[in-house]
Amino acid sequence: MIAITLPLAQTGQDSRGGACCAPIVRQPLSEGEAVELAVLLKAVADPVRLRLLSMIGSHAGGEACVCDLTDAFELTAPTISHHLKVLRTAGLIGSERRGTWVYYWIIPETVNRLGALFTPLRNP
Amino acid sequence: MIAITLPLAQTGQDSRGGACCAPIVRQPLSEGEAVELAVLLKAVADPVRLRLLSMIGSHAGGEACVCDLTDAFELTAPTISHHLKVLRTAGLIGSERRGTWVYYWIIPETVNRLGALFTPLRNP
Numbered sequence: 001m002i003a004i005t006l007p008l009a010q011t012g013q014d015s016r017g018g019a020c021c022a023p024i025v026r027q028p029l030s031e032g033e034a035v036e037l038a039v040l041l042k043a044v045a046d047p048v049r050l051r052l053l054s055m056i057g058s059h060a061g062g063e064a065c066v067c068d069l070t071d072a073f074e075l076t077a078p079t080i081s082h083h084l085k086v087l088r089t090a091g092l093i094g095s096e097r098r099g100t101w102v103y104y105w106i107i108p109e110t111v112n113r114l115g116a117l118f119t120p121l122r123n124p
Numbered sequence: 125m126i127a128i129t130l131p132l133a134q135t136g137q138d139s140r141g142g143a144c145c146a147p148i149v150r151q152p153l154s155e156g157e158a159v160e161l162a163v164l165l166k167a168v169a170d171p172v173r174l175r176l177l178s179m180i181g182s183h184a185g186g187e188a189c190v191c192d193l194t195d196a197f198e199l200t201a202p203t204i205s206h207h208l209k210v211l212r213t214a215g216l217i218g219s220e221r222r223g224t225w226v227y228y229w230i231i232p233e234t235v236n237r238l239g240a241l242f243t244p245l246r247n248p
Contacts, residue, residue, distance in 0.1 A: 025178075025235075027182045029174055034174040041169035041174075045166040050161055051153050053148050057149035057150075112243075119235075119236075
């Protein structure tokens with residue numbers, strides 16, 4: 001066991017003190033919460049999107065140019081763009097065009113929400 | 125910020141010191157890891173399965189009888205069984221028949237793996 005300090009969001013409490021992202025071991029999810037979270041999980045439940053997310057998240061400086069992402073895949077640029085759009089629509093990444101390229105970064109609040117959901121704070 | 129103590133697995137290191145479950149913000153996932161994790165995520169990317177998982181995980185004593193789970197849904201018993209089987213096949217829950225009923229419990233290692241994946245240890 002080691003002790004680390006976590007952002008408050010990761011404990012399952014949001015800024016409203018609500019339970020939108022309480023760990024699944026704490027209390028049953030409501031139907032609405034489950035529907036909303038399933039949409040988010042479907043966005044990441046794809047190998048290409050998981051790899052894109054990890055490439056963006058781990059990139060030096062916390063953001064990646066689309067030009068940094070395409071070479072790792074044997075996929076067309078429109079296919080990569082489609083996957084990036086799914087991640088962006090789900091609120092997992094942000095993007096901005098600067099000159100020729102579009103740059104992407106992780107939105108930590110959304111990623112934290114998934115992390116908090118699957119964080120058993122105790123062993124059953 | 126608050127400080128809590130987490131199991132080692134949650135920090136992204138497995139027992140082999142490997143990176144199977146390193147947070148996505150730490151390093152790019154390999155193709156193999158991404159394929160494996162996408163299978164796990166597809167298993168939870170469903171509102172009924174998310175609710176089942178949270179009902180099992182938060183149940184008193186850390187396990188739930190199938191008889192505790194069915195009433196919350198307007199679904200047939202075979203449909204609930206199908207969803208429970210998907211969660212069990214993915215290694216997210218364990219089960220055991222005792223007398224009339226089957227009992228289910230969360231497998232924390234697998235849930236922790238998802239939690240670790242979506243745990244940014246730093247803000248980009």
